[in-house]
Amino acid sequence: MPNNYERLTSLDASFLALETRTTHMHVAGVSIFDAKNLHQKDGGLDIDRIRAFINSRLQYVPRYRQRIAWVPLERAPIWVDDEHFNIDFHVRHTSLPKPGTDEQLKKMAGRILSQQLDRAKPLWEMWIIEGLEGDRMAMVTKIHHCMVDGVASTGIMGALLNVVPTSEIEESAGWAPTPPPNGVEIMAGELNRRLKQNASRMADARMALADTQAYAFNAARKARASWYSLTSGWLSPAPITPLNGQIGPNRRYDWVEIGLDRIKSVRKDVGGTVNDIVLATMAGAIRSLFLNHPEVEDLDMEFRVLAPVSVRTGKASELGNQVAMWLVPLPLADPDPLSRLSSIKIKTEHLKNTEQALGASTLVSASSGAPHQLVSLGARLATGVRPFNMTVTNVPGPQFPMYLLDAELLHQYPVVPLWHGHGVGVALFSYNGQVAWGINADWDIVPDTAAFGQAILDSFEELTDAAKQEAAIS
Numbered sequence: 001m002p003n004n005y006e007r008l009t010s011l012d013a014s015f016l017a018l019e020t021r022t023t024h025m026h027v028a029g030v031s032i033f034d035a036k037n038l039h040q041k042d043g044g045l046d047i048d049r050i051r052a053f054i055n056s057r058l059q060y061v062p063r064y065r066q067r068i069a070w071v072p073l074e075r076a077p078i079w080v081d082d083e084h085f086n087i088d089f090h091v092r093h094t095s096l097p098k099p100g101t102d103e104q105l106k107k108m109a110g111r112i113l114s115q116q117l118d119r120a121k122p123l124w125e126m127w128i129i130e131g132l133e134g135d136r137m138a139m140v141t142k143i144h145h146c147m148v149d150g151v152a153s154t155g156i157m158g159a160l161l162n163v164v165p166t167s168e169i170e171e172s173a174g175w176a177p178t179p180p181p182n183g184v185e186i187m188a189g190e191l192n193r194r195l196k197q198n199a200s201r202m203a204d205a206r207m208a209l210a211d212t213q214a215y216a217f218n219a220a221r222k223a224r225a226s227w228y229s230l231t232s233g234w235l236s237p238a239p240i241t242p243l244n245g246q247i248g249p250n251r252r253y254d255w256v257e258i259g260l261d262r263i264k265s266v267r268k269d270v271g272g273t274v275n276d277i278v279l280a281t282m283a284g285a286i287r288s289l290f291l292n293h294p295e296v297e298d299l300d301m302e303f304r305v306l307a308p309v310s311v312r313t314g315k316a317s318e319l320g321n322q323v324a325m326w327l328v329p330l331p332l333a334d335p336d337p338l339s340r341l342s343s344i345k346i347k348t349e350h351l352k353n354t355e356q357a358l359g360a361s362t363l364v365s366a367s368s369g370a371p372h373q374l375v376s377l378g379a380r381l382a383t384g385v386r387p388f389n390m391t392v393t394n395v396p397g398p399q400f401p402m403y404l405l406d407a408e409l410l411h412q413y414p415v416v417p418l419w420h421g422h423g424v425g426v427a428l429f430s431y432n433g434q435v436a437w438g439i440n441a442d443w444d445i446v447p448d449t450a451a452f453g454q455a456i457l458d459s460f461e462e463l464t465d466a467a468k469q470e471a472a473i474s
Contacts, residue, residue, distance in 0.1 A: 004080065004081070004178045004179065004180060004181050004185070005069065005078045005079060005080045005180070005181050005186065006078060006079045007071075007076060007077075007078050007079075008076070008077045008078065008079065008146060012146045012147075013076065013077050013146065015144070015145040015146040016068070016077055016144075016146045018419070018420075019116070020420070021249060022247050022248055022249045022420075023247070023417070023418060023419060023420050024113070024114070024115075024116050024249070024251075024417055024418075025144060025145045025146070025417050026113075026116075026117055026123075026142045026143060026144050026145060026417060027142075027143055027144075027145050027148060027414075027415060027416065027417060027427075028113055028140065028141060028142045028143070028414075028415035029140070029141050029412060029413060029414050029415060029429070029438075030105070030109050030138060030139075030140050030253070030255070030411075030412075030413040030415070030438070031138065031139040031140075031141065031404075031409055031411070031412050031413075032105075032132070032136055032137075032138050032409075032410045032411040032412075032413075033136060033137050033138070033139065033404055033407040033408065033409055033410060034135070034136060034407055034408045034410055035130065035132075035135055035136050035137035035407055036135050036407075037165075037167075037405070037406040037407055038050065038137065038404075038405065038406075038407050044130070045093070045128065045130040045137060047091075047093045047128060049169070049405070050091070050128055050404070050405070051087055051088065051091045052169050053169050053404070053405055054087070054091055054126065054160065055087045055091075056169050056170045056171070056172050057159055057160050057170070058087075058172075058175075059172045059173070059175070060159040061159050061160075063079065063122075063147055064090075064122055064124055065081060065082055065085045065122060065175065065177070066079040066080060066081055066082060066122055067079075067080060067081075067082040067119075067120065067121055067122050067123075068119055068123070068146075069180060071186055072183045072186060077146075078186070080178075080180040080181065081177035081178045081179075081180065082121060082122050082177060083177045083179070083180065084121075085121075085122065085177065089121060090121070090122065090124060090125055090126060091125075091126045091128065092125060092126065092127050092128065093127075093128050093130075094108075094127060094128070094129055094130075095129065095130045095131040096108065096129060096130070096131035096132060097131065098131045098133075099131070099132075099133035099134075100129075100131040100132045100133055101132075101133060102132075105129065105132060105138050106252075106253050106254055106255070108129065108140075109138075109140050109253045110250075110251045110252045110253040110443075111251075112125075112127055112140050112142070113140075113142070113251040113253055113415060113440065114249055114250045114251045114443075117142060117144050123143065123144035123146065123147055124141070124142060124143045124144070124147070125141070125142045126139055126140070126141050126142075127139065127140040127141075127142075136410065137407070139404070145417060157397070157398075157402070157412075158398070158402075160404075161402040161403060161404055161409060162402065162403045162404075162405075163398075163400065163401075163402060163403070164403065165403045165405070165406035165407075165408070166403070166405060166406060167405060167406050169405075235387070236387060237386050237387060238302065238303070238304045238386055238387055238388050238389045239301045239302065239303065239389070241290070241296070241301070241303065241389055242289075242290070242293050242295050242296065242423075242445075243286075243389060243390060243422070243423045243424050243445065243446070244386070244389055244390075244421050244422060244423060244445075245421065245423060245442075245445050246421070247418060247420070247421065247422065247423060247442040247444075247445060248442060248443060248444055250442070250443035250444075251418075251440060251441065251442065251443060252439075252440075252441045252442075252443055252446065252447075252449045253415065253438070253439065253440055253441070253449070254438075254439040254441070254449035254450060254452070254453050255413040255436055255437060255438050255439060255453065256436075256437050256439075256453040256454075256456055256457055257411070257434050257435065257436050257437070258434070258435050258437070258457070258460055259433060259434060259435070260399070260430050260433050260434060260435050261433065262460075262464065263277055263278075263435060263460075265464070265467075266463060266464055266467045269467040269468060269470060269471040270338060270341065270466075270467045270470055270471070271345070272341055272344075272345045273345075273348070274394070275307070275348070275394050276341060276344050276345050276348055277341065277463070278392065278394050278428060279305065279307065279328055279330065279344045279348075279392060280337065280340050280341035280344050280463060281456060281459045281460045281463060282305065282330065282392055282426065282456070282459070283330035283331060283332060283334075283340045283344065283459075284337055284340060284455075284458075284459030284460075284462055284463060285452070285455035285456045285458070285459040286303065286330065286332060286455075287299060287332045287333075287334075287335075287340075287459075288455050288458065288459065289451075289452065289455050290332060298333075299332045299333040300332075300333040301332065301333075302329045303329065303330045303332050303389050304327050304328065304329050304330070304387065304388040304389055305327075305328050305330060305388060305389065305390055305391065305392045306325055306326070306327060306388040306390070306391045306392070306393075306419075307325070307326040307327075307328050307391075307392055307393065307394075308325055308326075308391070308393045309325070309326055326348075326351050327387065327388055328344065328347055328348065328351070329347065330344070331343040331344070336466075337459070337462050337463040337466045338463075338466045338467065338470060341463065386419075386420070386421045386422075389422070390422055390423075390424055390425055390426070391416050391419065391422065391425040391426070391427075392425075392426050392427075392428075393414075393416050393425075393426075393427050393428065394427075394428040395414065395427070395428065395429050395430075396429075396430050397412065397429050397430050397431040398431060398432070399430070399431070399432055399433060400432060401432055402431075402432075409431070409432075411431070411434070411436065412429055412431045412436060413429070413436045413438045414427035414428065414429040414436065414438040415427055415438050415440050416438070416440055417440070418440060418441075418442060422442075423441060423442040423445030423446050424439065424440065424441040424442070424445070424446050424452065425439075425440050425441075426438065426439055426440075426456075427440070437453070437456055439452055439453055
């Protein structure tokens with residue numbers, strides 16, 4: 001295949017296909033830095049220095065200088081170098097009215113998240129926001145989901161940030177774009193790709209004949225896992241709730257924080273994984289919101305969350321999506337926080353034992369040879385069924401300070417995109433001892449994101465108190 005383009009995987013391409021006028025498929029984050037070392041002599045933020053630093057780090061993430069192009073006839077997406085790349089169009093500068101508050105920053109972040117990325121350019125933006133009270137600055141980063149999953153985004157964070165403060169900007173070799181391929185080159189490259197693909201399949205078939213027993217066992221294992229994954233709820237719609245409906249293009253954004261040591265303390269007292277405790281906390285929060293909602297008459301429903309699970313085997317900094325999806329029902333009708341946690345532990349243990357992450361990734365792999373039009377159609381049909389009510393994704397981050405030049409990163413708040421029919425999604429990111437819960441919501445469906453965040457905090461306190469009592473008894 002020519003080295004001047006790279007084909008998107010089926011999973012990455014599906015995130016392009018899922019995007020509509022109202023479903024913005026970018027992952028994002030709101031970073032808050034101590035800005036005292038980033039000022040110019042006149043007191044303003046030194047945006048030229050920040051841009052120069054970020055530009056110097058792009059040598060470690062070449063995808064950031066590539067745009068989407070399309071294979072003729074098949075219309076499959078590919079990556080090519082952007083011959084018009086300009087850092088100024090991607091690292092943008094704005095300001096809050098001083099002294100800007102966190103509430104004003106949240107509103108600005110919501111407006112930025114409401115805007116889709118320009119597909120004629122590399123699919124990312126960084127908004128540098130000065131004027132935040134306490135001599136702080138913010139950075140809102142948007143990256144299209146076709147480029148990264150949650151784990152890959154943390155790897156990119158490591159490429160752009162340092163583990164020690166520095167005022168030095170690394171020198172890098174000058175970058176010149178590789179000319180994009182013409183239609184004939186792409187068609188020749190695709191023919192070569194398919195020949196290699198067929199040769200690889202023949203080699204796999206020869207290996208299967210050489211070790212029939214092992215191949216049969218592996219195939220049966222994948223088939224079993226795929227069956228469990230399909231029958232976990234993917235083929236049936238989730239119930240309609242006040243958090244689901246026709247979403248618009250506008251977003252609200254909010255966040256809350258909980259100490260990582262507090263979550264680990266609950267785990268020590270009553271068991272389970274950090275993710276189990278996160279899901280149990282969400283179950284309590286949604287239960288309390290629905291108890292006070294006039295449209296909810298019965299909590300005995302199968303409210304399902306989509307919980308992405310990393311199947312990444314390479315470096316976190318490698319771009320692209322390497323995730324599989326779990327569907328986890330939350331026991332909203334159960335009034336006991338420990339009983340809710342126990343139910344979730346049983347469910348996630350079943351998901352592990354039946355290898356449903358393997359099953360989901362196997363089903364995605366099975367589509368890798370399908371025409372792009374069929375992959376796009378399948379992705380849209382899947383969201384039309386709406387087999388889950390919301391996304392809850394938990395990504396571990398570094399437990400030590402990070403720096404942009406010599407500005408310490410104080411907080412990192414994550415953003416997960418909203419799928420069709422989903423009024424809210426929650427992303428978690430742990431950084432330097434704190435777990436940030438980022439709440440991305442449709443403007444109309446969830447008008448009070450602060451109440452949603454408070455419900456999360458109240459639910460965690462309820463679970464913590466119950467866990468302490470249980471530990472004291474035992």
